[in-house]
Amino acid sequence: LAKTTQPISMDSYEGQEVNITCSHNNIATNDYITWYQQFPSQGPRFIIQGYKTKVTNEVASLFIPADRKSSTLSLPRVSLSDTAVYYCLVGDKSPMIKAAGNKLTFGGGTRVLVKP
Amino acid sequence: NAGVTQTPKFRVLKTGQSMTLLCAQDMNHEYMYWYRQDPGMGLRLIHYSVGEGTTAKGEVPDGYNVSRLKKQNFLLGLESAAPSQTSVYFCASTPPPGGQPQHFGDGTRLSIL
Numbered sequence: 001l002a003k004t005t006q007p008i009s010m011d012s013y014e015g016q017e018v019n020i021t022c023s024h025n026n027i028a029t030n031d032y033i034t035w036y037q038q039f040p041s042q043g044p045r046f047i048i049q050g051y052k053t054k055v056t057n058e059v060a061s062l063f064i065p066a067d068r069k070s071s072t073l074s075l076p077r078v079s080l081s082d083t084a085v086y087y088c089l090v091g092d093k094s095p096m097i098k099a100a101g102n103k104l105t106f107g108g109g110t111r112v113l114v115k116p
Numbered sequence: 117n118a119g120v121t122q123t124p125k126f127r128v129l130k131t132g133q134s135m136t137l138l139c140a141q142d143m144n145h146e147y148m149y150w151y152r153q154d155p156g157m158g159l160r161l162i163h164y165s166v167g168e169g170t171t172a173k174g175e176v177p178d179g180y181n182v183s184r185l186k187k188q189n190f191l192l193g194l195e196s197a198a199p200s201q202t203s204v205y206f207c208a209s210t211p212p213p214g215g216q217p218q219h220f221g222d223g224t225r226l227s228i229l
Contacts, residue, residue, distance in 0.1 A: 034217055043120070043206050043220025044159070087158060106151070106158035 004088045009111040018075040020110050022088030025069045033064060033071045036087045038109070044087060048073070078114045085109040118142050122207050122221035129197045129228045137192040137224050139207030147210040148190040149174070149218065150182060152203040159206060165190055197228045 005023040012018045024033070032051050036044035048055055050062040050071070061074040075082055087109040120141045129135060139148065146167050151159040151174075161174030165184040179201060181193045190209075194201060204225050208218040 036217075042222050043208070044218075045220070046217035049217060106160070108156070108158050 004090055004107050006086075006088050006107065006110045008108065009113070011113045011115060012078055013115050014079055015077050018078050018082070018112060018114075020073045020075075020086055020088075020112070021070055022073070023070045024088070024090045027068050027090050030092050031090045032092070033062065033068075034089045034091075035060070035062065035073045036089065036106075038085045038087065044106075047086075075112075078112075080114050080116060083112060083114045085111050120207055120209055120219050120221035122205075122224050124224060125222070126225045127227070129194075129226065131197060131199060131228060133197050133228075134193070134195050135197065136194075137205055137207075137226075139190045139192070139209075139221060140188055141190075141207075141209040141219070142188065143209065143211065143219065144187070145209035145211050145219070146187070148184065149208045149210075150180070150190065150192045151206045151208065152176065152201075153206060153223075154203050162192065162205075199228050202226060202228045 003026060006020060032049055034049040035047045037047050038044040048057055048060050048062045050064050052064050052068060055062045063072045073086060087106050089106060123138045127135060149164040150162040152162055153159045160176050162176055162180050163171055163174050163182040165171045168184055168187040171182045171184055183191045190207060204223045206220050206223045208220045210218050
């Protein structure tokens with residue numbers, strides 16, 4: 001199970017681009033990289049998922065280098081409402097959760113504060 | 117479209133009391149999960165289910181039991197609540213074939229005195 005490391009917190013200002021890097025040195029061949037966003041008093045919400053290179057959707061972009069040992073979530077032109085905790089997860093996209101334990105581990109996340 | 121619904125949203129218990137948290141999803145998902153989240157920490161998996169009638173232990177299963185009698189419902193039980201179980205509990209589900217991404221409920225905040 002690949003462990004992830006990401007910064008504890010980041011500050012930014014409205015209109016800026018926020019980049020959060022996650023390290024996952026032990027990522028396995030079958031592992032995908034997924035990012036979630038969590039607001040206070042709410043459950044995590046899926047943002048984006050990728051396997052390699054670059055993935056973009058209407059909310060964010062995900063950059064994954066060739067060695068896949070890290071990934072960067074990019075939030076373009078953030079607003080105050082983007083203040084949240086962002087979690088990087090690495091694990092199988094497909095099933096076969098093993099009886100030995102969980103396949104998905106949420107780390108401590110990165111607390112992003114967007115200032116006016 | 118309700119998604120994943122958790123009841124109750126808040127609850128205060130006394131040590132030794134029992135209770136059941138209910139998670140219901142209307143997306144016909146096969147996989148369901150129960151997590152707990154403590155202050156300043158990420159989510160930790162308690163139990164999960166890969167289908168109706170099946171359950172399995174996650175990372176922190178002690179003190180909890182679960183049941184999945186119906187596909188749409190996943191129940192988390194505390195037989196004898198302890199202060200260490202004070203936490204926010206999240207339920208999640210995934211469509212086939214499981215794994216990610218997961219759809220989460222908005223949590224149950226449980227305090228045990």
